[in-house]
Amino acid sequence: MLLAGVLAPFVLAVFAPTVKRVAGPATGWLLALLPAALTVYFAQFIGTVSSGGTITFSTPWVSDLSIHLSFYVDGLSLLFALLISGIGTFIVLYAATYLAKHADLGRFLMFILMFMGSMLGLVLADNVVTLFVFWELTSITSFLLIGFNHASPRSRRAALQALVVTGGGGLALLAGLLLMAQAGGSMELSTLLQSGDLLRDHPHYLAILILVLMGAFTKSAQAPFHFWLPNAMEAPTPVSAYLHSATMVKAGVYLLARVNPGLGGTEIWQTVLVAFGAVTFLIGAVLAIRNTDLKLMLAQTTVASLGLLVFLIGLGEEVALEAAMAYLFAHSLFKGALFMAAGSVDHGTGTREITRLSGLGKAMPITFAAAALAAVSMSGLPPFIGFIAKEWVYKATMGDFWPLAITGVAILGNALMFAVALLVGFKPFLGRQSETPKHPHEGGPGLWLGPVTLAALGLLAGLFNGLSGGLLVGPAVWAVAGEQVSVDLYLWGGFKTPLFLSLATIALGIVLLWRSRAISSTLAATFDRMWGPDRGYDQFLDLLIGTARTVTARLQTGTLRHYLLVTMLIVAAVLLLPVAQMGDLDITFRIPATDFYIFGIAALALAGGFSIAVFRSRLIAILSMGVLGVAVALVFLLFSAPDLAFTQLMVETLSVVILALVIARLPIYRSDWRGWPRAVRDSIIAGAVGVGFTLLLLSITSRTLDLALSEYFAARSYTEAYGRNIVNVILVDFRALDTFGEIAVVVIAGVAVLSLLAMGGRSLAGAGRAPDSAPDSAPDSAVTGKETS
Amino acid sequence: MNSLILKTATPFLVGLTVLFSIYVLLRGHNVPGGGFIGGLIGASAFATYTINEGVAATRRAMVFHPVSIAGVGLFIAGLSGVASLLFGDAFMTGQWWFPSFAPDLKYLSTVVLFDIGVYLVVVGAIVAIIIGLEEST
Numbered sequence: 042m043l044l045a046g047v048l049a050p051f052v053l054a055v056f057a058p059t060v061k062r063v064a065g066p067a068t069g070w071l072l073a074l075l076p077a078a079l080t081v082y083f084a085q086f087i088g089t090v091s092s093g094g095t096i097t098f099s100t101p102w103v104s105d106l107s108i109h110l111s112f113y114v115d116g117l118s119l120l121f122a123l124l125i126s127g128i129g130t131f132i133v134l135y136a137a138t139y140l141a142k143h144a145d146l147g148r149f150l151m152f153i154l155m156f157m158g159s160m161l162g163l164v165l166a167d168n169v170v171t172l173f174v175f176w177e178l179t180s181i182t183s184f185l186l187i188g189f190n191h192a193s194p195r196s197r198r199a200a201l202q203a204l205v206v207t208g209g210g211g212l213a214l215l216a217g218l219l220l221m222a223q224a225g226g227s228m229e230l231s232t233l234l235q236s237g238d239l240l241r242d243h244p245h246y247l248a249i250l251i252l253v254l255m256g257a258f259t260k261s262a263q264a265p266f267h268f269w270l271p272n273a274m275e276a277p278t279p280v281s282a283y284l285h286s287a288t289m290v291k292a293g294v295y296l297l298a299r300v301n302p303g304l305g306g307t308e309i310w311q312t313v314l315v316a317f318g319a320v321t322f323l324i325g326a327v328l329a330i331r332n333t334d335l336k337l338m339l340a341q342t343t344v345a346s347l348g349l350l351v352f353l354i355g356l357g358e359e360v361a362l363e364a365a366m367a368y369l370f371a372h373s374l375f376k377g378a379l380f381m382a383a384g385s386v387d388h389g390t391g392t393r394e395i396t397r398l399s400g401l402g403k404a405m406p407i408t409f410a411a412a413a414l415a416a417v418s419m420s421g422l423p424p425f426i427g428f429i430a431k432e433w434v435y436k437a438t439m440g441d442f443w444p445l446a447i448t449g450v451a452i453l454g455n456a457l458m459f460a461v462a463l464l465v466g467f468k469p470f471l472g473r474q475s476e477t478p479k480h481p482h483e484g485g486p487g488l489w490l491g492p493v494t495l496a497a498l499g500l501l502a503g504l505f506n507g508l509s510g511g512l513l514v515g516p517a518v519w520a521v522a523g524e525q526v527s528v529d530l531y532l533w534g535g536f537k538t539p540l541f542l543s544l545a546t547i548a549l550g551i552v553l554l555w556r557s558r559a560i561s562s563t564l565a566a567t568f569d570r571m572w573g574p575d576r577g578y579d580q581f582l583d584l585l586i587g588t589a590r591t592v593t594a595r596l597q598t599g600t601l602r603h604y605l606l607v608t609m610l611i612v613a614a615v616l617l618l619p620v621a622q623m624g625d626l627d628i629t630f631r632i633p634a635t636d637f638y639i640f641g642i643a644a645l646a647l648a649g650g651f652s653i654a655v656f657r658s659r660l661i662a663i664l665s666m667g668v669l670g671v672a673v674a675l676v677f678l679l680f681s682a683p684d685l686a687f688t689q690l691m692v693e694t695l696s697v698v699i700l701a702l703v704i705a706r707l708p709i710y711r712s713d714w715r716g717w718p719r720a721v722r723d724s725i726i727a728g729a730v731g732v733g734f735t736l737l738l739l740s741i742t743s744r745t746l747d748l749a750l751s752e753y754f755a756a757r758s759y760t761e762a763y764g765r766n767i768v769n770v771i772l773v774d775f776r777a778l779d780t781f782g783e784i785a786v787v788v789i790a791g792v793a794v795l796s797l798l799a800m801g802g803r804s805l806a807g808a809g810r811a812p813d814s815a816p817d818s819a820p821d822s823a824v825t826g827k828e829t830s
Numbered sequence: 831m832n833s834l835i836l837k838t839a840t841p842f843l844v845g846l847t848v849l850f851s852i853y854v855l856l857r858g859h860n861v862p863g864g865g866f867i868g869g870l871i872g873a874s875a876f877a878t879y880t881i882n883e884g885v886a887a888t889r890r891a892m893v894f895h896p897v898s899i900a901g902v903g904l905f906i907a908g909l910s911g912v913a914s915l916l917f918g919d920a921f922m923t924g925q926w927w928f929p930s931f932a933p934d935l936k937y938l939s940t941v942v943l944f945d946i947g948v949y950l951v952v953v954g955a956i957v958a959i960i961i962g963l964e965e966s967t
Contacts, residue, residue, distance in 0.1 A: 683862040691870035695956060698877050702963040762924060763936040769864040773945045777922045780944075781907055784951040788900045791955030795897065798962045 043098035043112040050158030058147030069137025079126035113167035116516025121164035131491030136279035138487030156182035169218040180207040187276040199272040214256025234303040261293025264321040268575040271340045278384030286376035302523030314355025321348025326457035331564035335383040335393040364433035366517040371426040378415035378495035391478030400474030404481040409470040411492035416466020418499040420459040426502040435539040459550030506530040616733025646672035667697040684768040840882040847875035865945035869952025896958035903950025910943040
């Protein structure tokens with residue numbers, strides 16, 4: 042059933058464009074039925090999970106590698122699954138209204154549903170490989186969604202950037218997960234994370250930690266990878282509201298929370314998470330107040346919130362984990378609502394520039410109400426869930442981990458968030474109505490239903506804190522902490538330090554709000570020209586592509602002679618370096634007592650080789666090579682390898698025919714004279730290869746051959762494959778798959794030669810061909826069609 | 831090429847060589863031979879023909895485009911491997927048929943079919959290259 046729940050969005054995604062064509066304006070309402078049903082489906086687990094139970098499902102996938110499609114519902118995955126399907130319901134509705142006039146709405150909804158399925162799979166996965174597969178699927182669907190407006194170069198760049206950053210992190214994560222599975226001896230997270238001490242004391246702990254953190258930090262936009270998230274705001278607003286606030290970017294946080302019982306609690310875990318989280322928190326908050334675009338402001342506060350979450354998980358104490366889960370819940374509600382409200386403002390007025398927006402409250406009362414409620418929750422004022430979350434943050438910072446410094450960071454960050462929340466939630470709606478590109482108007486119910494519900498939920502969750510704490514946040518904390526702890530959220534904690542810190546935050550926030558315009562322009566003047574990771578990303582890509590180009594230009598000269606030179610040099614190195622490395626060679630050289638005509642064949646081969654080297658005419662060289670080859674074939678024949686001899690003879694014959702055709706028909710030099718320096722260089726390389734092969738053969742024949750394989754095939758060739766010709770039986774039966782691959786290559790080579798000839802014919806058309814058809818002409822007279830053609 | 835002897839002998843030579851190549855192909859399971867060698871011999875027959883009679887004559891003689899022949903060969907070879915799947919064996923496990931009228935034949939099998947595929951691939955691909963080179967003048 043769980044599997045069906047995860048796969049259902051993918052199935053529906055396939056039909057989304059069809060539904061759109063058939064249903065028209067009702068599309069959103071129809072498609073939203075699935076996530077709504079999923080929400081109900083997951084909600085029925087609340088009872089089991091909040092009483093400490095779990096639900097599992099597993100079906101074999103690649104059993105040999107112990108990879109299963111296994112899913113697992115505990116408090117953490119349930120909280121996420123409910124947020125994904127619940128917010129997803131409103132996002133589908135919102136998107137169908139927001140993009141109603143867009144030609145590709147069907148495709149957009151398809152991507153959104155695919156993303157929903159991926160995200161559900163990610164948070165429910167138990168097997169590490171299943172987790173990774175869905176993790177990468179979220180990266181890919183996110184790429185598709187950010188690049189939805191594919192005609193815009195900025196959009197394409199943002200999509201690629203998000204894919205490069207999160208995909209790169211995903212690869213690190215795969216390595217980390219596999220190492221972790223190996224260290225813990227299980228592929229299933231539920232088993233793996235119970236053996237936390239095993240992981241923490243493992244010699245690979247540091248490697249696992251770094252790799253897993255790379256995955257989590259890139260996905261959750263932690264500094265210095267935070268740059269892709271604001272850029273991803275190129276995506277249509279429903280995407281920003283869904284992926285880049287409530288769900289996908291939280292996948293990294295989810296991962297950290299998930300592995301906390303296994304990897305967490307060590308000093309390095311605490312230090313790294315707290316440090317990166319705190320820096321990200323401040324960077325995000327500062328950049329949020331610097332921006333004036335509603336979506337960018339929200340995006341930067343998302344970066345800040347993700348930093349705060351990482352920071353809290355890093356602190357790792359019970360109260361910090363409670364704070365993290367409460368804040369995660371609160372953030373998804375208010376940020377989703379605010380993003381959708383910002384989108385509605387953009388939709389209604391045609392601009393998102395906060396400096397140009399004011400007094401919309403009259404024209405857009407419902408959006409205003411939603412934005413205001415969400416903003417109050419975000420700013421951390423009672424009685425919203427955001428307030429409780431912030432109180433808990435302060436409780437958490439007063440532990441024994443650098444209390445003063447991190448409390449300071451929390452106050453500053455929260456004050457900035459307070460200011461930005463009120464700016465975004467109230468500034469566009471209050472005061473005198475401003476001039477906007479479009480006449481401001483309220484959108485349909487699809488546009489306001491989502492923000493209003495989410496914002497209201499933020500209020501209800503705060504008021505009924507016993508329910509939200511006991512049913513959702515509490516079980517999630519159990520999963521993160523690895524044990525059942527009692528979680529009791531409340532609004533009024535008495536006149537204690539957290540309350541005073543809250544008051545200090547509000548006071549500082551009001552000052553920041555009052556001076557926000559000045560702060561924004563000061564920050565813009567200071568930081569906008571500075572080097573940042575976003576520019577670093579460009580420089581990195583330029584460097585990568587530049588290096589690739591240089592290397593390619595060096596390696597792929599387009600000259601066959603050059604390729605042969607490099608190939609032969611490497612062959613020589615491969616043959617001779619081991620000899621040089623090992624020093625003494627175990628070679629006993631003896632001339633076998635054989636018939637006298639063997640020496641005749643050897644003389645034939647030598648004569649062939651000699652005339653290849655000496656004659657300048659290419660045709661003679663080719664014929665001499667044929668002579669050499671035939672001599673080798675004779676050797677095969679005399680030493681009882683008739684199959685080889687047979688084949689060698691035919692190959693030599695056909696090579697001579699084909700090469701002679703090439704010489705005779707194609708416009709290339711008839712003569713091969715390369716000047717003394719090159720002749721010497723080429724002879725040295727050729728000599729090295731020759732010496733290398735000789736040494737190799739001598740050393741092989743000097744020791745006893747391992748005949749195990751030969752005996753195996755000899756014994757089974759007739760009894761099992763009914764053939765007496767062992768060579769052929771190996772080719773067509775024992776190793777038929779290899780042969781199949783080889784003949785496929787033969788076909789491809791044939792097609793490739795034909796297409797090369799077809800291309801050559803085109804470019805040669807004007808160049809003419811060698812006028813001289815005599816096979817052996819003077820070096821300089823046959824240069825008409827140069828080798829470059 | 832202006833060799834009268836070669837020109838006169840070509841039709842006989844080519845016919846015999848093709849016949850011989852098929853013989854080599856079919857005997858391959860028990861004595862030296864097989865699809866690859868047979869294919870090379872067959873290709874050399876067509877090479878001789880092309881050099882003496884020209885590309886157009888070879889194309890007529892082969893009936894099908896050489897690349898198509900190679901493609902069909904590859905297809906046959908692949909198909910011969912699929913047969914074993916129907917009998918529940920792994921891909922490319924040799925399947926044998928021992929007809930009741932000749933129980934000791936030990937010849938009719940997907941393995942021989944595979945070898946025929948190899949033969950066609952080699953003939954087709956090499957003739958395609960030779961014809962292509964001849965035509966590119």
